[in-house]
Amino acid sequence: MSEQALPIEAFHHHDEEGTRLGFWLFLFTELLLFGAFFIIYSVYRSSYLGDFKLAAESLNTTIGTVNTIILLSSSLTMVLSLDAIKRGASGLSKTFLLFTIALGTAFLVIKGFEWAAKFDHHLFLQTSNGIAAGKGSPLLNPGAEMLPPGQVLFFGLYFIMTGIHALHIIIGAVWMLIVYAWTARGSINKDNYGVLERCGLYWHLVDVIWIFLFPLYYLVA
Amino acid sequence: METAGSQSYLSTHTSSRWNRGLLSWFMSTDHKRIGIMYGFTMFSFFGLAVCLGLLIKLQKLFPGSSGWEIIPPEMYGATFTLHAVIMIFLFIIPGAPAVLGNFMLPLQIGAKDVAFPRVNLLSFWLYCFGAIMAVVGILLGAADTGWTFTPPYSINTRSISIFGGDFDSISWMLTAVFILGWGTILTGINFIVTIHRMRAKGMTLFRMPLFTWSIYAASWIQVLATPVVGISLIMIVLERVMPIGFFDPTKGGDPILFQHLFWIYSHPAVYVMILPSMGLVSEIIPTNSQKPIFGYKSIAIASCSIAGVGYLIWAHHMFTTGMSDTASIIFSFLTFFVAIPTAIKVFNWLATLYKASITLTPGMLFALGFIFNFSIGGLTGMFLGSLSTDIHLHDTDFIVAHFHYTMFGGAAFGLIGGIYHYFPKMFGKMYSMKWAKASFAFMFVGFNSLFIPMFVLGFYGMPRRYQTYPDMPIFNHFQMASTIGSWILGIGVVLLLTTWIRALLSGEKTSEMNPWNSSTLEWQTATPPTLYNFEEEVEITRHPYDYETFREEVKKGTSIGATNE
Amino acid sequence: MTTQEQSQSARTPIIVFSALIFLTITTVLLSGLDVGDTGAIIVAMSIATIKALLVLTFFMHLNHEPLIFKLFVALAFVTLLTLFLLTFSDYSFRGM
Known part of the structure; x- marks a missing residue:
């Protein structure tokens, strides 16, 4: 019984629960990665309490709240999309997926405007001793006011943390586009929706991280 | 009945277009091939870093006033940085899990492969990519921050390219370490899922061999600690290219915070290095004693508690940094707890040896060497964990000797012993016993004569990372003893690598399934293992180290691998 | 449906x-x-x-997941919490 040699993957029965377990482990690495940021934030907040509160006042709570609601809604549509595919309604699933992508994009657009406003106010890339590059530099803009170190740290952290969060939103949105195409092709269906499920888990984790980012930057002024 | 799965994994087996020559290895998702590829790459880097280490020791032969200069002062920092970065990030952190974990873990639990074979290959590619980046980066730019990248020096220093001009080799290296980190994270995820989901029928958690247990504990550290250091290193890169000052005191940042984040990973990481080697020792000792390991459960649980306690003690690297005294006291106190599970293991190994009929195979010699060296390394760690002695010994050669005793005399000896132990199973070839034992003798003697003098030097105040030292008898004599030791160790390493290469090229072929007569599952299959590891579904009915039942099974011909013979 | x-x-x-x-x-x-x-x-x-x-x-x-998932998630969060607490064993007592 000599037979055609098969690639080793062919001998694996597909273990959906195992794959999900592995994906959760990957999510923990994301959690710890942001966890390091939260540690840095807390340490500097405790050292520069006044500066952090002052700096946080320049962030617009309304925009932050709107973005939170947008992201929570996108999580809801993601759940509904997975729910639809489990019931075999691929069309509905795709619609909800599109909603999720649209909400994610809306989040990014609003974030983009917020960032742009901060750039205009010279709140980025500025250091207390005036040795700085970028648009906000007092060297380039002699009129710009100097920020104390605590506020520079606040805005540095704000840009890095929301920036890396936004990067995750972009990755999630691209992934959802792929999932959309696969659903349209039929390779994601009632009996095989693991990819959509994991994409959803990723999206919800990004949401969880925002749930903590939001009060730390917008509410504790 | 020649099916694809019954061929040796070493023969060309895929039907894909990647079935010729080296590509059939580089594109293979077979855990055994990936393990061997890791082995070759890692030990090449090991050889390179040993040469750098010898060079460093040669420099130390001459005091400053002698006029002899092997490494000029401005290159000395770059030399030990390169030595450390290669040894730590490219050799000992991937270490035993990458080589023997990949190869043996599925065999030990009766699985056909790891849970995500393609992710496993991705890990290896990330490792290769990161390794090339790190080595190119440091060769072009001569970074001299040490492997700890401590700011503010790592933020402010600018390295000069050897080809002239500015080359930011520190950012390169930081990014490379970040990429290497993702390689080990993915390996860790793979192993945890494999252990939870792919054990053979009857392989309960407490029937798993101890090497698998130690890999399990180490994998959790890789998953939960690596991201923290990854992001801190990326923040250093950002600080280098943008004027933000997270860790730069002139911009309001706190450099000690970086050290916290760095050691949150890098302290548990030393257990990523040592735990798998402890697991290998726990395999080698019962095999060569032909009796059950003493206190199986306590060793398994000790592995997990070492990993757990390992999380709580990172700041004992930072007693002299200006951290708060309260924190120093808490961390010093917690540090002593890690000695408990470690000592449990050592006593269990010794109790296993008691009244056993011991065979001194090369693997066993290295395992015994491990126990000796690691006991010294562990006990001197207690000196350093005590606040007052640490003030005296911090940043001296004493620390250098301490961590070489744990990392080289411990982790690397364990890994080398493991490779000697599993060599015939992996390749179906046998090495020369005489050469193998000679390599142990030289390495053991050389290692101890290299590093014992460094304890004394450190005690007398010889700082680490210094290119030179004053011309005083106490320094001269011990430095010379240490350098001569390094030559003996060098001969040992050359013997080691030649023994392996000779065995691979012209070693005696063997298809003996179980040359050391071991009772664990990985030996109960063909040598070298077939592509799918086991010919039929295996079912486990006994404890892994139950030698009495094992001998009965072999006599009756009912052991798992009996059909293969 | x-x-x-x-x-x-x-x-x-x-x-x-x-x-x-x-x-x-x-x-x-x-x-x-x-x-x-x-x-x-x-x-x-x-x-x-x-x-x-x-x-x-x-x-x-x-x-809806098996117990092992919940234990893993708990482990990840407990780890993060421990890192916080121990880091602040330094920062809460600075300058004392």
């Missing part, structure tokens, strides 16, 4: 979503209160933790 079943399965996510929105508005409104700095952090972080737990349990379906 009847409409009743459909609305049945969509009910839990919508209830959870409503709770999340309610908590978001609550936390914004409460941030206006003057409860001191520590008080504000405690309030904000408690509400955020409840929200995160809701997302983890219902949106990420941890409630």
